[in-house]
Amino acid sequence: MLNRYPLWKYLMLVVALLIGLLYALPNLYGEDPAVQITGARGIAASESTLIQVQNVLQEQQITSKSLALESGAILARFSTPDIQLRVREALVNALGEKYVVALNLAPATPNWLRMLRAEPMKLGLDLRGGVHFLMEVDMETALGKLQEQTMDSLRSDLREKGIPYATVRKADDNTVEIRFRDAATRNDAISYLTTRHRDLVFNASGDNLMRAMMSAERLREAREYAVQQNINILRNRVNQLGVAEPLVQRQGADRIVVELPGIQDTARAKEILGATATLEFRLVNSSADVTAAANGRVPVDSEVKNMRDGTPVVLYKRVILTGDHITDSTSGADEYGRPQVNISLDSAGGNAMSNFTKDSIGKPMATLFVEYKDSGKKDATSGRSILEKHEEVINVATIQSRLGNSFRITGIDNPNEARQLSLLLRAGALIAPIQIVEERTIGPTLGMQNITQGLEACLWGLVASIVFMVVFYKGFGVIATTALVANLVLIVGVMSLLPGATLTMPGIAGIVLTLAVAVDANVLINERIKEEFRNGRTVQQAIHEGYKGAFSSIVDANLTTMITAVILYAVGTGSIKGFAITTAIGVATSMFTAIVGTRAIVNLVYGGKRVNKLSI
Structure with a gap:
């Protein structure tokens, strides 16, 4: 029978719309201003830290919307950004340098939606706010x-x-x-x-x-290698530390742009990006007088470094191996339950370690932890921050046998620090230190303004399309506008479901454009139905032939748009990709709603009935 769908098609349509609506819902709840407390250098937040935070809030007479400890981090939600800033200042003073207190925006999604893994769309820097860094490689x-x-x-x-x-x-x-x-x-x-x-x-x-x-x-190759490797390492580091949808790209000869959406605290961002943790393996000069060396009488081929407890150790200047050769690192525990980091080296590093240790069995070898940190001082000439090199010996062990491509280091204080060191080494040691020459914080207020303006544009585009369709196509226009609204819900739902999709201002432009042209398919279908009806077809035949005849034109038009979106995504960067993603999703959902969705409604209204006139 003409214009009748089997039950499974109706069920498929209903299920698709319900899933789209379910995963679009979290976007209606917005985000809460929040403060996140995490440990520095692997120190995890604990119940005692949580009690300390609660005491600070009571002293300041501040009530939080929620306060929770999860996975070694504390997240406190508040009602306004002003309270959020007050709490951050109080917690920084109370907790000291052992903890990183960062401003954040936490989704206000209800628990029942979180249980279904329904999360709001990831928003780009221009919508959510965040931090922007221009970094320069120290050549x-x-x-x-x-x-x-x-x-x-x-x-x-x-x-x-x-x-x-x-x-x-x-x-x-x-x-x-x-x-x-x-x-x-x-x-x-x-x-x-x-x-x-x-x-x-x-x-x-x-x-x-x-x-x-x-x-x-x-020299040219060395400069190029330093920039490219630092870009790759920064990307790996940010991804492994859990920052969603970062932008890391080159600018000019020796500069790198880094954008971190959702992070409002530049101190936290610097903690993530500026950690230039690496290792150096050196032989201990056992014949040197440690006391004399500590007082300045150091052998020419050696230098003094300190253990974490301040104990001096005399090391040879020659570096056996650096963290540049580390390909993988994992944390674990040794046979005595003490934390350790397992190191894997590339072939060149493995050969260097093997060649050195075969002639050094029985000699002590030190593991030197090296970091470059901002000293807080500025260079008088260039105005750039002066970086200080911080070094400490974390392990001294006797070489028991010839080492190869894999070995382990011990002497680490706690498992959390072992995990943090392992993560930073796995993400890579920066080839050269980086200096932040420009930093900007884009607040959530500006992001909210962009969202409001984008929603207004989307709303007015939707209203204009609805008015046009209802005026020109009457009842069929109402059916088309129903599909248009369903299309918007599906776009938002799919964007929320995709783990790699981020909504930016150009992405909103893609949604507006998609909504504006989404009715094209229905225009083709409706005009074809009217043409068939004028040619003497019955109502049922006109509807059937209208959808059948317009199908190939709709597919061709949308396929060319989809090809363009794919090319934009493949060759574009940043905002261009955001536009391409929303356009591609919009094209796919508009075809589904325009062809399957409107046909289902038309079949329910007109299918199998004796109708002599269409509201079109």
Whole structure:
């Protein structure tokens, strides 16, 4: 029979609409201003921390909407941003540096929706607010590391060949100077090293001095590598630390733009991004007098570092291995239940560790934890923040056997710190420190203004389409507007369901555009029905032929739009991708509602009935 759907099609349509409505609902509840308390350097928030927070709130006579401890973090919700700011200031003073107190926006979704894993759409920086950083890679440090690697490599090559040298030191312009006992030895060294180091330019200077300078191509590659690796590492770090939908991209020669939607506290963002945690493995100088070294009498080839308890340790300057070679790290417990971090190295790192430890069995090796932190001071010339290098020995262990691509480090205070160190090492050690040259906080008020304006545009577009359809197509226009509203619900529901979808201002523009053109399919169908009716078809035949004849045109039109959206997503970045996502989802849902949805309503109203006139 014409214009009748089987029961399963009606059920499919109802289920799809109910699912879309269910997952669109969380977006109506908005977000609460919140304060999040997490531990710094792996210290987890506990019940005692929660009691401390409650006491602070009572002293300030502030009532929270909710206060909960989950997964080692405390989340306190409040009614207004003013209260949120007051609480943050009070908690920072009360908790000290052991905890990070961050401003946040927490979804106000009811528990019954959370149990169904229904969450609101992720909003971009322009809608939700958040922090924007412009970061600059410290090229001097990156090239300094490369210079040190060059020095170590040249020393090793000269020792291997048996060419004696007096001193090796750094010079200006990323140059290494090596002094020999005479000119003949110097010339032998130049002849030997030139064939082994194609990226270095060797020059004789004076009677017995050799200068090794990195080529322009090598310096360019080093700068490019430092920026690209830092971008990849920052992306991994932010993703692993749970920041949703970050934007990390290059700007210019040595700068990186980072945007973190939803984070209002720049201190918390700096905690995430600025952690330049890495490891250095060095041999302990057991023959040195620790007391004398602590008083300034340090051997030329060594330097003094401190354990966490302040105990000095004399380490050789030569670095056996750095965190650059770490490919994976996991936290766990040793056979005595003490926290440890399991390290996996790449092939080059594994070979270096193996070659060194085979001749050093029985000798103590130290694990040096290195961080670069903002000193709070500014450079007088450039105005940039001055970074300070913080180092501490977290472990000294005797090499019991030859080590390879995997080993473990112990001496860590607690399991949480082991997890934090493991995470940072797994995400990668920054090739060079980064300095924040610009930071902006986009508040939730501006984001709310953007959302309001976007919703108004969406509403007026919807109203205009509804008025047009009702005036021109009467009853069929009302059916089309029902599908239009269902289409909007489905777009929001699908956007909320997709884990990688983020709504931005361009995304709202995509939704408005989709709603504006969503009625095109119904216009084609209605005009085709009117044409068939004028050609003498019965009502049932006109409806059937109208939907059948318009189907191919609707598919062709929407398919070309979908192809364009896919290309925009593939080659675009940031806001372009947001527009492409909402457009593609809107095209898919509009086809479903325009073809299947309106047909179901028309079949219910007109299907199987004797009708002589259509309201169209």
